[in-house]
Amino acid sequence: MTTYLLRGVRPLGADPVDLLLADGVIADVGPDLAADGAVIVDGAGLVALPGLVDLHAHLREPGREDAETVASGTRAAAAGGFTAVHAMANTSPVADTAGVVEQVWRLGREAGWVDVHPVGAVTVGIAGERLAELGAMADSAARVRVFSDDGHCVSDAVLMRRALEYVKASDGVIAQHAQEPRPTEGAQMHEGDVSSVLGLAGWPAVAEEAIIARDVLLAQHVGSRLHVCHVSTAGSVEILRWAKGRGVDVTAEVTPHHLLLTDELVRTYDPRYKVNPPLRSDADVQALRAGLADGTIDAVATDHAPHASEDKDCEWAAAAMGMTGLETALSAVVEAMVDTGLLDWAGVADRMSVRPARIGRLEHQGQPLTVGSPANLTLVDPVGRWQVDPAASASASRNTPFAGRTLHGRVIATFLRGRATVLDGELTGP
Amino acid sequence: MRHLLSAADLDRDAALRVLDTAEQMAATQQREIKKLPTLRGRTVVNLFFEDSTRTRISFEAAAKRLSADVINFSAKGSSVSKGESLKDTALTLEAMGADAVVVRHGASGGAHRLATSGWINGSVVNAGDGTHEHPTQALLDAFTMRHHLVGQREPGAATGEDLAGRKVTIVGDVLHSRVARSNVLLLHTLGAEVTLVAPPTLLPVGVQTWPCATSYDLDSALEGADAVMMLRVQVERMNAAYFPSAREYSRRYGLDARRLRLMAEHTIVMHPGPMNRGLEISADAADSARSTIVEQVSNGVSVRMAVLYLLLAGSDDVDGGTA
Structure with a gap:
């Protein structure tokens, strides 16, 4: 196995130091390390972060291989600095059995770009009626710890309570897609000033906040762990802050696009901006940033949602919801959080690696960059700029909301257990 | 004015221009021969994804009285209901050489999408899009x-x-x-x-x-x-x-x-x-x-004549022909 000597990198933005990666681990850390036979990577000016961990990606396989495969999605992930992704359960067939989650897990291993951790469905077929075999998925080779009906809310309070209770036996967590179904029937965008003008059916903030409020109370009542997916409103941040203050075991994620984009973009009627939960107001964006900065929101998760071009090349109402995000997540966080002074690089590492790994119970991810840790890390040029070209994406889909935009912060190298998946800013072979 | 998608596209001067032109159009409709040669050789497509007989015949009458060729395309059942997509319909119209497309669509933003997606080159007139504008x-x-x-x-x-x-x-x-x-x-x-x-x-x-x-x-x-x-x-x-x-x-x-x-x-x-x-x-x-x-209905024809005229013939005199 190739040994890498990373010269003069700045771990979490601290003073430059050399890192030696050998046999899958960080073998040595220090100034002017010897490099016998090692491939030397000039790390001058680069920030070293633990490999990024995504709690929320749609890899679409099995079922929609025209939009993404485990192989193409994980290439995109590696290019974006990730070393682990959670693959959402809303595939076809749904990942609601040990068989399907093991298949996805195995596809991830074969592709070899990042560790793929399948998310198991909470209910059979994501139909919200009866529990899927959560225990079997937890005990499978895929060792599922995160369960979600993402795309659908577990809106039945009894079912949600039972799910929260049941997964305690395997140290699992329910990741809720918080969306009260009735007030969001036919919803097309955030309900507010812009929707009133555009005549698009509104997705009110209260439909998210009401579910989060209910769920934190349920989680407290049964003493369970709850994770809230893609928090999008200022009110949700307030409720989470209150719940954490009361000691509820709740964690939450925010997407890069909700940290950067607002519903003003919908005025174009361009379905690239159609996503669920919808882009919201600037006040929501500011509250989400503040919540991520103070730790009320634990993690950034991409909600990478690739779609075939025909599902976006149409009128707004007919378009699919979702946007890609794995390759642009870090840059979006740099623009929203680092450039604004809200987070330093240690904070970025915490929200994009350490905490998501802890929520997903991933022992080999999100570890400190010290001797003996698994060599999962990424090197970032903090001042590098790049223009987003959808055609150049490693994802099989092109539905990025950042097309043509110049982003800050470039991933120069990614290492998965000491093996380079990205080097000199380019994907290598797995 | 390239398209008419929203009332917000019109500032005061542009709105008055349409209304004043419509007055002229209304005057011509008092004549024995109502037809003007203005849009001879131009093709106006009425693309209706929703039933609306009154709006369609109003636009049809307006275009015909300006001597345009009119094609009525009833495309009920948009891509929402798994019919042909808006894009493919638009490409078809483009291939037929539509100079203007009058579109009624059940989705808010339908006309906007048709005008701004690069699928067609002609002018787009919004004849009602979802719960957005008319x-x-x-x-x-x-x-x-x-x-x-x-x-x-x-x-x-x-x-x-x-x-x-x-x-x-x-x-x-x-x-x-x-x-x-x-x-x-x-x-x-x-x-x-x-x-x-x-x-x-x-x-x-x-x-x-x-x-x-x-x-x-x-x-x-x-x-x-x-x-x-x-x-x-x-x-x-x-x-x-x-x-x-x-x-x-x-x-x-x-x-x-x-x-x-x-x-x-x-x-x-x-x-x-x-x-x-x-x-x-x-x-x-x-x-x-x-x-x-009832008067609103007849005014509808005059106003739509004015809109088609201003989009397709520009600033030429109402009675004059343009190539």
Whole structure:
């Protein structure tokens, strides 16, 4: 196995130091390390972060291989600095059995770009009626710890309570897609000033906040762990802050696009901006940033949602919801959080690696960059700029909301257990 | 002007240009031979993804009286219901050489998407998109108001004038109304003062940012109004709890004989049609001398002639032919 000597990198933005990666681990850390036979990577000016961990990606396989495969999605992930992704359960067939989650897990291993951790469905077929075999998925080779009906809310309070209770036996967590179904029937965008003008059916903030409020109370009542997916409103941040203050075991994620984009973009009627939960107001964006900065929101998760071009090349109402995000997540966080002074690089590492790994119970991810840790890390040029070209994406889909935009912060190298998946800013072979 | 997608596309000068051109068009319609050679050799496609006989024949009459070739394309069942996609329909029209596409679509933003996605090169006229806008309806409404309230019913007398200071009350299902959205924008541009009246459930969240006033009480909003526009209300809305019953809606927000008597002498009663007689408007109101409802239909042809003319022939004289 190739040994890498990373010269003069700045771990979490601290003073430059050399890192030696050998046999899958960080073998040595220090100034002017010897490099016998090692491939030397000039790390001058680069920030070293633990490999990024995504709690929320749609890899679409099995079922929609025209939009993404485990192989193409994980290439995109590696290019974006990730070393682990959670693959959402809303595939076809749904990942609601040990068989399907093991298949996805195995596809991830074969592709070899990042560790793929399948998310198991909470209910059979994501139909919200009866529990899927959560225990079997937890005990499978895929060792599922995160369960979600993402795309659908577990809106039945009894079912949600039972799910929260049941997964305690395997140290699992329910990741809720918080969306009260009735007030969001036919919803097309955030309900507010812009929707009133555009005549698009509104997705009110209260439909998210009401579910989060209910769920934190349920989680407290049964003493369970709850994770809230893609928090999008200022009110949700307030409720989470209150719940954490009361000691509820709740964690939450925010997407890069909700940290950067607002519903003003919908005025174009361009379905690239159609996503669920919808882009919201600037006040929501500011509250989400503040919540991520103070730790009320634990993690950034991409909600990478690739779609075939025909599902976006149409009128707004007919378009699919979702946007890609794995390759642009870090840059979006740099623009929203680092450039604004809200987070330093240690904070970025915490929200994009350490905490998501802890929520997903991933022992080999999100570890400190010290001797003996698994060599999962990424090197970032903090001042590098790049223009987003959808055609150049490693994802099989092109539905990025950042097309043509110049982003800050470039991933120069990614290492998965000491093996380079990205080097000199380019994907290598797995 | 390349497209007409929203009433917001028109500033005061552009709106007056359409209205003044429509006055000229209306004058030509008094002649024995109504047809003008202006758009000879041009092709106008009426692309209707929703049934709307009245709007389609209005545009059809407008285009034909300007000597354009008219193709009616009824594409009911859009990509939403797994038919041909909007994109493929647009590419087909482009291949046939449409100079203008008049589009009615059930999705808000449908016309906008058609105009801005690079699928076609022709001009796009929004003939109603979902619950968003219906700009030519607003133009014909403004034309009608100007004729009565400014020009004192004298043809051409209001040319060059706007609606400054005129008070317009719009009543009904504002939430789902493309007519209301376009009217608020255009009437504001023309200087009128608009009050929207509806049960709170049928006013959108965010309406407070619109350039108009709102009220829940119809009686008080009739006082001082120069024009009262009743919007069509779908009875099915009561099944979604927007209001308890047709009877209660009619009692609180319907225009009936009693309310007719609350209006000033000169106040006109408008309705974009089709009407639900007995729900939002009583027969007394619909058939009263104040009613401009039938006149709105004929003004619709003049206004749509003006729009097609300005989009396709530019600034040439109305009677002159262009290549």
